[in-house]
Amino acid sequence: MTAVGMRTKAALIAALCGAAILGGGAASAQQAAAEFQISYSKGQFQPSQLTVPADKPFTLRVKNQDGKAMEFESKSLRVEKVIPANGEAVVNVRAQKKGNYEFFDEFNEKARGTVSVE
Numbered sequence: 001m002t003a004v005g006m007r008t009k010a011a012l013i014a015a016l017c018g019a020a021i022l023g024g025g026a027a028s029a030q031q032a033a034a035e036f037q038i039s040y041s042k043g044q045f046q047p048s049q050l051t052v053p054a055d056k057p058f059t060l061r062v063k064n065q066d067g068k069a070m071e072f073e074s075k076s077l078r079v080e081k082v083i084p085a086n087g088e089a090v091v092n093v094r095a096q097k098k099g100n101y102e103f104f105d106e107f108n109e110k111a112r113g114t115v116s117v118e
């Protein structure tokens with residue numbers, strides 16, 4: 001390898017390490033976001049009403065305990081995620097203003113709930 005090649009490789013490694021450090025920072029920022037759990041069983045959300053703080057990102061850990069896939073969706077929170085049968089998913093939600101935000105299972109629209117941002 002030429003000296004220039006070596007330098008390029010060193011720069012590349014430095015760039016990759018930088019990316020890894022940034023990635024780690026993003027991961028810990030996400031861990032800091034409050035997490036709320038919702039389970040889905042027999043076609044219903046439990047709880048169907050939850051309260052989260054305003055102006056802070058948060059995550060919803062949705063556990064689907066039913067034997068078929070569901071799609072967690074909220075138009076007002078701008079999230080949607082398909083969750084397989086007996087699976088779970090983490091839904092990241094941006095900071096929201098105070099208000100009530102409805103969510104539902106797009107595959108079973110009778111299953112509904114509300115996130116109350118206060």
Ligand SMILES: [Cu+2]
Pocket residue numbers: 071073080106
């Ligand atoms: Cu959808």
